[in-house]
Amino acid sequence: MSNIFEELESEESIAPTIFKDKRPLDHRWLPDKLVHREDQIRQIAKYWVDVLGGVTPSNVTLYGKTGTGKTAASKFAREQLIDIARKKNVFVKVEYIRCTDYTTEYQVIAELCNRLGRDVPNRGWTKGEVVNAFREIFRPDVFGRKLHLIVILDEIDILLNKDGDGILYTLTRTGNVSVLCISNYLDFKNLIDSRVNSSLNDKEIVFPPYGANQLSDILSERAEVSFNENVLEDDVIPLCSAMAAKEEGDARYALDLLKNAGELAFDEDSDVVTIDHVRRAKDKIEHNKIIEIISTxxxxxxxxxxxxxxxxxxxxxxxxxxxxxxxxxxxxxxxxxxxxxxxxxxxxxxxxxxxxxxxxxxxxxxxxxxxxxxxxxxxxxxxxxxx
Ligand SMILES: Nc1ncnc2c1ncn2[C@@H]1O[C@H](COP(=O)(O)OP(=O)(O)OP(=O)(O)O)[C@@H](O)[C@H]1O
Ligand SMILES: [Mg+2]
Structure with missing residues (x-):
């Protein structure tokens, strides 16, 4: 008996379908090159490089509107630092925390403890007990080595609004720890007490919105690894880029347009993605956004x-x-x-x-x-x- 999956697979191998590999179109995909963000990554690295010499790096803040590459750039810098630290045998950890997942100081510190091998319950201890457990991690080990920790606090606005700036106070007052905060708001420091503010050191990196040409470059890079050759009609990437440039230079939106356009073409058994697919992808995204807003x-x-x-x-x-x-x-x-x-x-x-x-x-x-x-x-x- 023939198998439907086998049939489909062999059909795909004869006629190239739309997608070569859909994973690179996922939001969480980290490309191995971030075009137009070389400067920002270099700036992060210039602060973080201190840790390779055993010095606690400055605290840094990244600002920018949605989809400007802040999360991607910080994760990119993180991978690079981990890589070199491993080669040079430097005792450093870089922990990424998305503050939508851990919304209080307690939760963040408890999560950091757990990741660094110090078991702390998710609730039940006092904040003081958790903070003490956290600080103990930075005592010298049997070889006299002290761990350096860089904490990336992504989407920190949510945590500050909900739980105040205690988390920054605790982290910036623990030796060997530095933070990289990521915020959507330039005035984010208004939410922070001056005593914490002064230890944040004013090292700020701004992520400006992408222009249409920059978005085109980003999409072209991504298209190369995710779409088969000659599948995208010439105007597809320029149109996605122009639309996303209007939406405040949001690369996530540009990628969503391209992905949804590809999916529409795929669903219709089309051999190519056209600008009509892009236009309909835009409607579909808006449609889904409204459903999401209303249902929540x-x-x-x-x-x-x-x-x-x-x-x-x-x-x-x-x-x-x-x-x-x-x-x-x-x-x-x-x-x-x-x-x-x-x-x-x-x-x-x-x-x-x-x-x-x-x-x-x-x-x-x-x-x-x-x-x-x-x-x-x-x-x-x-x-x-x-x-
Ligand atoms: N320069 C770039 N090159 C390649 N891909 C990029 C670039 N900038 C952003 N992206 C991609 O666009 C998407 C959005 O980027 P990212 O998540 O880093 O934005 P963000 O600034 O963190 O947005 P938000 O404020 O909404 O969290 C991701 O899928 C990311 O991989
Ligand atoms: Mg982000």
Missing amino acids: LPLQQQRVLEAILYLTKQKEEISSGKLYDAYTDISKKDAVTYRRIFDFIGELEMLGIISTNTISRGRAKGRTNIIKLQCDETLLETTLFTI
């Missing part, structure tokens, strides 16, 4: 959206008053106050799902906020009623 909204906000959807379908002009009535009908007993609804409206507008427009109804009646849905009705309906 808190329940009461989803109900507000449900009320907006209901009124839109009734072809009603939606004032805040009318919206509140429709919302209380849906929520019944656990409805929140009228004041809160105003906050929700603001948040939904920020997310781009609705828009508001203030109109004047003449002197007697004053001004009213008119709310309009900004996303596709059917999409909203299916998302709201299938989560």
Whole structure:
């Protein structure tokens, strides 16, 4: 009996399909070369090189908007340092922590202890006990050697907002430890107390948004390892790059466009990826983003959206008053106050799902906020009623 997988595999070996290897199009893929980020990587290395001579490196902060290569550059520098340290037999560790995974000082320190071979429970100890266990790691070992540690705190804004700057205080006040913080905000230091700020030393590296040509270079490098030859039509990479340059020079978005365009072509059994695939990939990404946003909204906000959807379908002009009535009908007993609804409206507008427009109804009646849905009705309906 023939096997369907075998058939498919042999078909692929005759006619080259779209993809050579899809893994390089994944967000977590670390390319072995980061074009247009040589300067930033060199700057990180200039600070970190001290550790090879046994000196604790300066603390560094990387800033830049989303998709500008901060995570990639820090991981790249990390691999390079680990490689040379192994060759030179230098006692250094570089630990990467994504602060969306470890959102409190306790969790970060406990995780670092565990990675460095010092067992600490995930909860139950006092913060002081965990910090003491952490500091003990830096005592000289039997050969009199002391470990050097560099901690990369990626997406640190989340941790600072939630748990304050205690983590930076602890790390910067532990000998032999230096930190590399990664933030999306240039004013990130406003969240930090001055006593911590002074030990961060102001070593800052900025990651500017990529321009269209730079994005083209990034995509071309990636396309070479992930797509088969002559599969991408000439305008595909320039179009993905131009679209992503508009989205604040976001390389992640550029790669997403290219990957999704390739997937569409693959699904349609097309031999080539065209600019039409790219355009449709853009719609698909936006579509998925809206689904993601709506399905992760808190329940009461989803109900507000449900009320907006209901009124839109009734072809009603939606004032805040009318919206509140429709919302209380849906929520019944656990409805929140009228004041809160105003906050929700603001948040939904920020997310781009609705828009508001203030109109004047003449002197007697004053001004009213008119709310309009900004996303596709059917999409909203299916998302709201299938989560
Ligand atoms: N110069 C580059 N060369 C090759 N690939 C790159 C380059 N810059 C970014 N990328 C790729 O683009 C994607 C986004 O980059 P990265 O995750 O480093 O962005 P980021 O600045 O950390 O964004 P965020 O602030 O959202 O975390 C990754 O898949 C990364 O590999
Ligand atoms: Mg990142």
